[in-house]
Amino acid sequence: MNQKNSSNFFVFFCFIFLVNAISFSQKKIPVYKDKNAAIETRINDLLKLMRLDEKILQMTQWTYGKNDNPNNFEEKVKELNPQIGSLIYRSTSPIYRNQIQKKAMEESRLGIPILFGFDVIHGYRTIFPIPLAQASSWNLDLVKKTSEIAAKEAWLSGVNWTFSPMVDVARDPRWGRVSEGYGEDSYVNSVFGVAAIQGYQGKNLSDKYTIAACLKHYVGYSLSEGGRDYHYTDVSRQTLWETLLPPFEAGVKANVATVMSGFNDISGVPASANHYTLTEILKEKWQHKGFVVSDWGSIKNLTNQRVAKDLKQAGLKAFLAGIDMDMVDDVYKNNLLKLVEEKKITIFQINNAVRRILRIKFRLGLFDKPYVDELSEKERYLQEDAISVAKELAAESMVLLINENDILPLKKEFKNIALIGPMVKDSIHILGSWAGKGKPNDAKTIFEGLTNEIGAKSTLHYAKGCDFDGDDTSGFKKAITIAKKSDVLLVFLGEKSSWSGENGSRSTIALPKIQEDLIFELKKTGKPIVLVLSSGRPLELYRLHNKVDAIIEMWQPGTFGGIAIAEILSGKINPSGKLPITFPQTTGQIPIYYNMRPSAVPKMGHYQDIPIEPLYQFGFGLSYTDYQYSEINISSSKIKKEQTITAEIEVTNTGNLNGKETVL
Numbered sequence: 001m002n003q004k005n006s007s008n009f010f011v012f013f014c015f016i017f018l019v020n021a022i023s024f025s026q027k028k029i030p031v032y033k034d035k036n037a038a039i040e041t042r043i044n045d046l047l048k049l050m051r052l053d054e055k056i057l058q059m060t061q062w063t064y065g066k067n068d069n070p071n072n073f074e075e076k077v078k079e080l081n082p083q084i085g086s087l088i089y090r091s092t093s094p095i096y097r098n099q100i101q102k103k104a105m106e107e108s109r110l111g112i113p114i115l116f117g118f119d120v121i122h123g124y125r126t127i128f129p130i131p132l133a134q135a136s137s138w139n140l141d142l143v144k145k146t147s148e149i150a151a152k153e154a155w156l157s158g159v160n161w162t163f164s165p166m167v168d169v170a171r172d173p174r175w176g177r178v179s180e181g182y183g184e185d186s187y188v189n190s191v192f193g194v195a196a197i198q199g200y201q202g203k204n205l206s207d208k209y210t211i212a213a214c215l216k217h218y219v220g221y222s223l224s225e226g227g228r229d230y231h232y233t234d235v236s237r238q239t240l241w242e243t244l245l246p247p248f249e250a251g252v253k254a255n256v257a258t259v260m261s262g263f264n265d266i267s268g269v270p271a272s273a274n275h276y277t278l279t280e281i282l283k284e285k286w287q288h289k290g291f292v293v294s295d296w297g298s299i300k301n302l303t304n305q306r307v308a309k310d311l312k313q314a315g316l317k318a319f320l321a322g323i324d325m326d327m328v329d330d331v332y333k334n335n336l337l338k339l340v341e342e343k344k345i346t347i348f349q350i351n352n353a354v355r356r357i358l359r360i361k362f363r364l365g366l367f368d369k370p371y372v373d374e375l376s377e378k379e380r381y382l383q384e385d386a387i388s389v390a391k392e393l394a395a396e397s398m399v400l401l402i403n404e405n406d407i408l409p410l411k412k413e414f415k416n417i418a419l420i421g422p423m424v425k426d427s428i429h430i431l432g433s434w435a436g437k438g439k440p441n442d443a444k445t446i447f448e449g450l451t452n453e454i455g456a457k458s459t460l461h462y463a464k465g466c467d468f469d470g471d472d473t474s475g476f477k478k479a480i481t482i483a484k485k486s487d488v489l490l491v492f493l494g495e496k497s498s499w500s501g502e503n504g505s506r507s508t509i510a511l512p513k514i515q516e517d518l519i520f521e522l523k524k525t526g527k528p529i530v531l532v533l534s535s536g537r538p539l540e541l542y543r544l545h546n547k548v549d550a551i552i553e554m555w556q557p558g559t560f561g562g563i564a565i566a567e568i569l570s571g572k573i574n575p576s577g578k579l580p581i582t583f584p585q586t587t588g589q590i591p592i593y594y595n596m597r598p599s600a601v602p603k604m605g606h607y608q609d610i611p612i613e614p615l616y617q618f619g620f621g622l623s624y625t626d627y628q629y630s631e632i633n634i635s636s637s638k639i640k641k642e643q644t645i646t647a648e649i650e651v652t653n654t655g656n657l658n659g660k661e662t663v664l
């Protein structure tokens, strides 16, 4: 190469270098969009670029998607502010959801994805038994599996975040939300809560089909006075630390993504304005790294609870206490800017809250893969594994409470069988409250289950008898007529799904009089009665239990509960559920739970008009077979803090049927 050529080459090389440098700087993506950068580095970068108004919108959750007729999608997407932090997404359409997300990614200044949340409580479209029932199975693996399936169905419908599990230790069955948790014991709530979190969140939140979980309602909500929802809670430090906090701590240790603050006033400082519980315990002591969302309206409600004079003060109190995202009530959106200008809140504090929210969005992989697959409903829901797990868990959660003279499983000699009661052909209440996007049309009724299971061998006679409530006894006549020609009466009573869940408190846990009267009338026929109950809470059964030969509590077992109960009645499945909550004798015996603190005078002081003991204890549940337990062998008789000991026991099935037994 001569001199001239070499200088030409040099010029040419410089030119290429320049062109490359220009195109590189044009293409250079900001650090927060670089999927290879560490999450905390990405968050810091993004926070530097965000304006205050954008940060406040990240701390705001709206609700959307109710009007999900595909013809409205375009219009609705157009209306939406793309900067919003989160939406409670009520449609099931992944297409609509992706359109909304596309708007956030492409039309918001920094392209921050929206976090789509929904109440996936015991299933999304395939509905599993209510959580209280799930705990009766004592089967953590199966509960984890249900959450995994629920997460997948939800994810495929555009949801990235569920407001579950609820780990409020509940000892007052009048409280409607007793159905949503895992019963009266703190440890049971801890382990089932963790199983649910592991199912929803999977190994890695950014994996396909996993969704963020939310522990709720932090904390003390289940202690609402007299079981009245939303009411004041008088929570001693002892109860707080010993009973209420442990399931939340376990969930935080299991890396739960988010926590929801409760509606309740904790001994004078509402849960949604409580610096002690939200910041000192949750964020500082336990080092929770995700974010805290308020419950729907719980910031606004601070004015009702008389701790804030107006919404601005409510926002200030909630924010300073540690709530990072405002669910739906727009208090943050309308007040935080002003509060920063007035120097009541610092940018540093705002950044801390937004950092937590962004962290979950990054952990979910939403910045890198903001869209979900757009599959048909048939490909998304009620898949084979969902159906079999739903059936299995429903069966494992049913509890046999009485079985006089081994009336169950149903004998071959029962040629004529009466099916009576408002639950027999029901497909709504069997799903329970908070049934997500579950559809009555998908549900297998008890009638269908039994027709399939025993209809070929026996003649089934059906009469509704009465409704769930009211005073119309005109159906009794037909019920009695079919009862008289039957060998055994299977009576299916219980609660409507709306009698439990939020705002579902009841002054009595007895069945409505009309249902009890139906049993009294049927008893007069002298036929054996098998009573099957579907409820979201323990029921008051002391007037009924000695009028019937068997009782099964089937709870609200979900889409495939009708098949499960039929297989239990026929004996194909041997019941193995045990109660995670005490059944009192009467409503007046509440509160009563297995680990009550000792009384000063244990043998005295009880209600004099009813037995001392509850009707069915926590942990109670029969089987069609018998088990014999050996002595317990314990690895050490002493235990130190953080130490583990093992207890071994041999269980022998001494009966004639195969069975499953949980040793408590």
Ligand code: NOJ
Pocket (backbone or CB within 6 Å): 119, 163, 216, 295, 296, 502
């Ligand atoms: C209010 C309920 O208390 C809470 O459990 C639920 O997750 C939210 N609303 C969102 O629907």
